[in-house]
Amino acid sequence: MKYVTIIDIARELGISKSTVSRALAGDAQNVKPETMKLVCETARRMGYQRNETAVNLRRQLSKTIGIVIPEAITSFFMNFIQCAQRDLRAQGYRTIIAVSNEDIVQERECLQMLEQCRVDGILMCVCHSEANSKMFRNVMSRGIPIVFFDRHVRDTAASQVHLDDVTASVFMVEKLIRSGCRYIVHLLGPAHIGNAADRLHGYREVLEKFNLPYNPQYVVEGGLSAEEGARAMERFIQTGLHFDAVFGFTETAVLGAKSVLQRMHFRIPEDVSLCCMSGTALCTLVHPTLSAAHQPTEEMAHTATRLLLEQLAHPDQFKPQTVVLPGEVMLRESTKPLPTLETV
Amino acid sequence: MKYVTIIDIARELGISKSTVSRALAGDAQNVKPETMKLVCETARRMGYQRNETAVNLRRQLSKTIGIVIPEAITSFFMNFIQCAQRDLRAQGYRTIIAVSNEDIVQERECLQMLEQCRVDGILMCVCHSEANSKMFRNVMSRGIPIVFFDRHVRDTAASQVHLDDVTASVFMVEKLIRSGCRYIVHLLGPAHIGNAADRLHGYREVLEKFNLPYNPQYVVEGGLSAEEGARAMERFIQTGLHFDAVFGFTETAVLGAKSVLQRMHFRIPEDVSLCCMSGTALCTLVHPTLSAAHQPTEEMAHTATRLLLEQLAHPDQFKPQTVVLPGEVMLRESTKPLPTLETV
DNA sequence: AACGGTTGCGGGAACGTTTGCAAAATAACT
DNA sequence: AGTTATTTTGCAAACGTTCCCGCAACCGTT
Numbered sequence: 063m064k065y066v067t068i069i070d071i072a073r074e075l076g077i078s079k080s081t082v083s084r085a086l087a088g089d090a091q092n093v094k095p096e097t098m099k100l101v102c103e104t105a106r107r108m109g110y111q112r113n114e115t116a117v118n119l120r121r122q123l124s125k126t127i128g129i130v131i132p133e134a135i136t137s138f139f140m141n142f143i144q145c146a147q148r149d150l151r152a153q154g155y156r157t158i159i160a161v162s163n164e165d166i167v168q169e170r171e172c173l174q175m176l177e178q179c180r181v182d183g184i185l186m187c188v189c190h191s192e193a194n195s196k197m198f199r200n201v202m203s204r205g206i207p208i209v210f211f212d213r214h215v216r217d218t219a220a221s222q223v224h225l226d227d228v229t230a231s232v233f234m235v236e237k238l239i240r241s242g243c244r245y246i247v248h249l250l251g252p253a254h255i256g257n258a259a260d261r262l263h264g265y266r267e268v269l270e271k272f273n274l275p276y277n278p279q280y281v282v283e284g285g286l287s288a289e290e291g292a293r294a295m296e297r298f299i300q301t302g303l304h305f306d307a308v309f310g311f312t313e314t315a316v317l318g319a320k321s322v323l324q325r326m327h328f329r330i331p332e333d334v335s336l337c338c339m340s341g342t343a344l345c346t347l348v349h350p351t352l353s354a355a356h357q358p359t360e361e362m363a364h365t366a367t368r369l370l371l372e373q374l375a376h377p378d379q380f381k382p383q384t385v386v387l388p389g390e391v392m393l394r395e396s397t398k399p400l401p402t403l404e405t406v
Numbered sequence: 407m408k409y410v411t412i413i414d415i416a417r418e419l420g421i422s423k424s425t426v427s428r429a430l431a432g433d434a435q436n437v438k439p440e441t442m443k444l445v446c447e448t449a450r451r452m453g454y455q456r457n458e459t460a461v462n463l464r465r466q467l468s469k470t471i472g473i474v475i476p477e478a479i480t481s482f483f484m485n486f487i488q489c490a491q492r493d494l495r496a497q498g499y500r501t502i503i504a505v506s507n508e509d510i511v512q513e514r515e516c517l518q519m520l521e522q523c524r525v526d527g528i529l530m531c532v533c534h535s536e537a538n539s540k541m542f543r544n545v546m547s548r549g550i551p552i553v554f555f556d557r558h559v560r561d562t563a564a565s566q567v568h569l570d571d572v573t574a575s576v577f578m579v580e581k582l583i584r585s586g587c588r589y590i591v592h593l594l595g596p597a598h599i600g601n602a603a604d605r606l607h608g609y610r611e612v613l614e615k616f617n618l619p620y621n622p623q624y625v626v627e628g629g630l631s632a633e634e635g636a637r638a639m640e641r642f643i644q645t646g647l648h649f650d651a652v653f654g655f656t657e658t659a660v661l662g663a664k665s666v667l668q669r670m671h672f673r674i675p676e677d678v679s680l681c682c683m684s685g686t687a688l689c690t691l692v693h694p695t696l697s698a699a700h701q702p703t704e705e706m707a708h709t710a711t712r713l714l715l716e717q718l719a720h721p722d723q724f725k726p727q728t729v730v731l732p733g734e735v736m737l738r739e740s741t742k743p744l745p746t747l748e749t750v
Numbered sequence: 751a752a753c754g755g756t757t758g759c760g761g762g763a764a765c766g767t768t769t770g771c772a773a774a775a776t777a778a779c780t
Numbered sequence: 781a782g783t784t785a786t787t788t789t790g791c792a793a794a795c796g797t798t799c800c801c802g803c804a805a806c807c808g809t810t
Contacts, residue, residue, distance in 0.1 A: 065524075065548070067766055078790045083768060094788060114522050115468065116766035119459045119795050134488055135687070140478040144505060156523065159503050161488060178458050179500065180409075204409070288691055317691045324693045343479070347632055347661045348692045349668045411796055422760045427798060438758060460796035463765050756807075764798085770791105777786065 066110045074104055086112070118180070126156045127370065128176035132164045132189040132213075133286075136314065137342045138359055139187070142211070145363030146185060153371055155182070164286070166193040173201060183370045184208045191256040192216045207373040207380070211366040212357065214256030221369040223362055223385040227257050227339070230355040230389030231264025234337055235309055237353075237391070239272050241398040243307035243335050249284025249294055249319060251311030261311055261339055279303060284315040291315030295322040307397075310338040313345060313354060320348070320396075336396040339389070350395030358387050410454045418448055430456070462524070470500045471714065472520035476508045476533040476557075477630075480658065481686045482703055483531070486555070489707030490529060497715055499526070508630070510537040517545060527714045528552045535600040536560045551717040551724070555710040556701065558600030565713040567706055567729040571601050571683070574699040574733030575608025578681055579653055581697075581735070583616050585742040587651035587679050593628025593638055593663060595655030605655055605683055623647060628659040635659030639666040651741075654682040657689065657698060664692070664740075680740040683733070694739030702731050 068086065072079040077097070084093045085101035093101075118124045127150050131139040147157050158179060160172035169189050176184060184201070186208055188194070198218060202208055210222045238246055248265050251258030262281065269276050279301065284294040291314065298305070299322070308323075310316035316338040320330065328334050330350055338345075341354025365385050373380045393400075412430065416423040421441070428437045429445035437445075462468045471494050475483040491501050502523060504516035513533050520528060528545070530552050532538070542562060546552055554566045582590055592609050595602030606625065613620050623645065628638040635658065642649070643666070652667075654660035660682040664674070672678050674694055682689075685698025709729050717724050737744075 065766095069766075079767085080769080080791075081789060083766095084789090087768085092788070097788080111518075111521050113463075113524060113766050115459055115463045115524055116795090117768080119457075119463050119765090119797090120767045120769090122795065124459065134484040135481050137479050137481075140484060144478055147505070156502070156519070158500070161491070163488075174455075175500070177455050180457060180459055288687075314691075320693065321691070321695070343632075344688070344691070347658075347665070347688070349664065350693075351665070409796095413796075423797085424761075424799080425759055427796095428759090431798085436758065441758080457796050460765090461798080463767090463795090464797045464799090466765065751810105753810080754808095757805085758803105759805100760803085761801090763800090765796105768794085770793090772789105772791080774789070775787080777784105779784075780782085 065113065066105075066108045067113070068110070071101065071104055071108060071110060074108065075100065077101075086110075123182050124156075124180045125154055126158055126179060126181045127367075128158050128160060128172075128179070128181040128184045128186075130160045130162060130169065130172050130176070130184065130186045130188075132162050132169075132187055134161050136340075137344065138212075138340065138357060141342075141359045142363045145360050146367050149364060149367040150371075162189050164189045166190050169194055170197055173197060177201065177204070177206070181206065183374055185366050185370060186210050187212045188215055189213075190254045193254070205377070207370060207377070209366045209370045209373070211362055212257075214260070216256065219382050221373065221383045221385075223365045223369065223387065224257070225339075225355075225357050225362075225389050226386045227260035227389075228264045228267070230391060231261045231309070231339060232268050233389075233391050234339070234353075234355050235265050235268040236271075237393060237397065237400065238307045238309060238335055238337065239268060239274070241335065241400050243398070244274065245303070245305040246280065246307040246309055247298055247305045248281045249291060249308060249310035249315050249338075250281050251284065252286065257339075258311055265309060280305070284311055284319070286312055286315060288314045288318030288321070291318030292322045293318075295319035299326070305334065307335040308337070310336075312340040313338050313342060313352070316352065317344070317348060320352070330396050331398045335398055341392065345392070345394065353392060353394045353397040355389040355391045358390060361387055409457065410449075410452045411457070412454070415445065415448055415452060415454060418452065419444065421445075430454075467526050468500075468524045469498055470502055470523060470525045471711075472502050472504060472516075472523070472525040472528045472530075474504045474506060474513065474516050474520070474528065474530045476506050476513075476531055478505050480684075481688065482556075482684065482701060485686075485703045486707045489704045490711050493708060493711040494715075506533050508533045510534050513538055514541055517541060521545065521548070521550070525550065527718055529710050529714060530554050531556045532559055533557075534598045537598070549721070551714060551721070553710045553714045553717070555706055556601075558604070560600065563726050565717065565727045565729075567709045567713065567731065568601070569683075569699075569701050569706075569733050570730045571604035571733075572608045572611070574735065575605045575653070575683060576612050577733075577735050578683070578697075578699050579609050579612040580615075581737060581744065582651045582653060582679055582681065582741065583612060583618070585679065585744050587742070588618065589647070589649040590624065590651040590653055591642055591649045592625045593635060593652060593654035593659050593682075594625050595628065596630065601683075602655055609653060624649070628654055628656075628663070630656055630659060632658045632662030632665070635662030636666045637662075639663035643670070649678065651679040652681070654680075656684040657682050657686060657696070660696065661688070661692060664696070674740050675742045679742055685736065689736070689738065697736060697738045697741040699733040699735045702734060705731055 068079045068082040072082045085098045162169035208220045282294045284291050337353040339355045341356045345352035345354045412423045412426040416426045429442045506513035552564045626638045628635050681697040683699045685700045689696035689698045
């Protein structure tokens with residue numbers, strides 16, 4: 063039950079706790095090599111484990127970074143966390159994860175909890191592009207830097223890193239059209255997620271470029287979950303409108319749509335091409351494999367932690383930065399192959 | 407940068423910090439109602455956020471529970487964490503997540519980190535059934551209770567909660583046989599995961615029950631990941647042995663096998679039935695949907711946290727307990743339907 | 751008017767560590 | 781040997797809480 067403290071070690075060796083502290087900190091400037099060795103050895107022998115709580119209280123910082131994510135189902139966030147955690151641990155930071163469950167009230171609670179834990183900084187993926195922005199400002203005004211990732215945040219003085227949604231969706235929808243699709247359903251993301259507008263924008267841009275008519279009936283709220291996606295698909299099918307492709311805001315919703323289509327014996331991709339943004343490893347596990355634009359998860363995590371660590375290291379010369387990363391589009395079995403150059 | 411402390415509040419009101427502390431703690435016994443209201447109001451007004459670090463140092467505990475998981479890809483662990491987190495927060499506990507990446511060295515580091523953070527207890531899913539058992543004993547001897555979940559741990563004095571692997575696999579394999587399968591491949595889990603033996607045991611038990619021969623060539627190491635599962639499937643197919651079903655240790659490996667089969671135009675379930683243990687929501691997203699025995703994730707999380715909290719509340723009267731939960735078998739499209747009673 | 755009981759509050763030590771400053775011990779010079 | 785640098789050590793304060801202990805003020809009882 064009782065942990066060994068530096069005082070125990072000091073008593074054991076008949077020296078002062080200051081010296082023990084310095085020795086364990088490896089302060090070669092101020093402690094004789096022999097003493098140092100002696101202290102370190104007895105510390106190991108006695109099973110000393112430094113009390114981080116005391117250190118944090120003394121140092122007035124926690125060496126802890128909070129990570130707030132909206133959900134913990136998609137592997138994207140899990141991968142992100144793992145990457146970020148690795149980078150942060152390398153710099154001696156712990157992490158504490160908080161899940162907002164796509165709920166702005168829970169998101170506020172998460173932030174408050176992180177503040178009480180005196181985190182030094184926060185990596186955050188918001189569940190609403192503006193709902194909690196005054197609270198974000200509050201937190202930052204208390205000197206806790208926030209870096210937003212993945213989802214856009216409207217007018218903030220913080221750094222952000224996210225996908226180039228417009229370019230990626232333009233790329234993706236263009237592929238659909240070049241492969242022969244003309245009637246493309248878009249499963250729209252929720253309005254409160256900023257990226258939804260960008261992805262829709264990309265979709266419309268391509269239609270315009272190819273002189274195809276934009277029909278709002280082909281844009282349906284697809285939600286985030288597989289269930290919502292499935293329901294959206296069913297609703298669209300009931301309209302009786304002809305379609306030959308589905309381009310979705312996110313993977314899970316499209317997978318929901320996919321089940322519906324397959325259950326109704328649509329052939330993929332012969333009858334309907336399927337593709338989405340925000341793809342993860344899941345896309346390669348389903349059948350047929352799903353074409354998708356992937357977030358550069360690792361790069362996003364590296365960039366976000368780098369921005370945060372830089373801000374922590376030099377709070378004075380901080381300039382908010384928005385890093386936009388290119389998505390990687392992977393064409394798989396769920397979309398028709400592009401015509402070869404010869405046939406064009 | 408500077409947080410408001412109880413001393414600031416005390417100074418503001420011209421009273422002592424003791425009173426402030428008591429008032430904020432809601433100690434109605436020892437503080438006059440008016441004082442209490444006054445203090446709470448000024449605290450809110452001044453934006454007071456209690457310093458958890460100081461509290462923890464003083465209280466000699468951290469109100470923090472560590473959760474160690476082997477990976478963060480499967481949604482099982484994510485769901486588990488979310489459930490556990492909810493239960494723990496309800497009791498005023500924070501959680502800190504550590505991922506061992508299926509590596510025993512990293513697992514040790516995780517534990518050490520948690521000790522340094524002075525966690526009050528640990529929920530743990532081991533990556534090896536015995537490799538770190540002396541360290542587990544060490545941690546527990548220091549008074550930090552551990553509850554192991556999901557994966558079996560050989561001879562430990564700690565509480566455990568896991569699936570009834572034998573029964574669930576018996577049930578699953580029986581379904582295969584009753585649906586007409588005779589040549590069932592088993593994708594075996596890694597030897598260092600205790601559950602693998604139980605699941606294999608269930609598989610053999612059913613064969614015996616139905617007087618079917620046990621052929622070790624039909625049992626192949628399937629690993630944990632989709633890649634390993636795919637490779638295992640390929641290797642088995644190359645043996646040229648006839649098979650009509652695959653029963654896998656885990657979902658991801660079976661999904662890997664599934665891609666291989668589908669790419670080779672095996673029809674599922676007409677040519678090959680597919681099913682697995684450790685199913686998650688993923689099973690319903692793939693096509694055809696995958697029959698699986700599901701872990702009762704929420705129940706497991708509830709039970710594990712309950713055991714841990716009980717042990718924390720009454721360390722003296724602690725008796726290690728092993729709770730074995732029944733799995734829920736879901737038959738989906740990847741296995742042939744059972745013959746109806748009339749036809750039997 | 752003196753007493754015991756309650757109520758509300760303040761003083762101060764403690765939790766384990768770091769760190770500025772001063773003191774002591776050692777080394778390096780005259 | 782004496783002085784000055786230099787290295788090595790110890791003292792004590794601080795971080796923000798909690799909580800034991802004691803003191804005062806008030807209450808009701810004899």
